[in-house]
Amino acid sequence: MIVVMPLVAFLFLVVMLLVRSGELRIWQVILVGVLGFYLARTHLADPIESAVTWFVTGLTHSPSLS
Numbered sequence: 543m544i545v546v547m548p549l550v551a552f553l554f555l556v557v558m559l560l561v562r563s564g565e566l567r568i569w570q571v572i573l574v575g576v577l578g579f580y581l582a583r584t585h586l587a588d589p590i591e592s593a594v595t596w597f598v599t600g601l602t603h604s605p606s607l608s
Contacts, residue, residue: 549594
């Protein structure tokens with residue numbers, strides 16, 4: 543849960559910048575959001591959440607300097 547809110551905020555910022563630049567249309571953003579809600583209701587939600595957490599942890603992990 544610690545990773546989810548900053549990740550959502552970052553993705554929201556990216557989407558808003560893409561909409562403002564004209565790269566994405568509002569209907570495309572709505573369609574992707576609806577897809578996300580339906581995907582969250584399937585059995586794939588837990589593996590996707592685990593994969594995103596693993597990826598973000600891998601990006602932010604700093605090796606110890608022992």
